[in-house]
Amino acid sequence: MAVDGTWNISMNTPMGTREAKLNLVAAGGDLSGEFSGAQGTAPVAGTIDGNNVAWKATVNGPMGQMELAFSGALDGDKVAGNVAFGSFGSGTFTGAKE
Numbered sequence: 001m002a003v004d005g006t007w008n009i010s011m012n013t014p015m016g017t018r019e020a021k022l023n024l025v026a027a028g029g030d031l032s033g034e035f036s037g038a039q040g041t042a043p044v045a046g047t048i049d050g051n052n053v054a055w056k057a058t059v060n061g062p063m064g065q066m067e068l069a070f071s072g073a074l075d076g077d078k079v080a081g082n083v084a085f086g087s088f089g090s091g092t093f094t095g096a097k098e
Helices: none
Strands: 005-013 016-027 030-037 040-049 052-061 064-075 078-085 090-097
Touching (some): 005 078
Antiparallel strands (some): 005 016, 005 090, 030 040, 040 052, 064 078, 078 090
């Protein structure tokens, strides 16, 4: 499946641009994997439906745990959409497969 693999993700956050890596594996309509960024590494759980993807990862930050909730659309080896940063607002993200 096109979503399987390692992705370089760029998030536009209320605190500026943040980079991360995302490893995804699809099994039917379910996504699993690992999110790695400045705050460490966290497991990922999500869904895929056609080109639409959504996943969540809970990371540890300076103010405690924060759930990152992504929703977007695949376009070949690219992905883009929105990301919610728990109670810290939301932003957009883009990604490209390695």
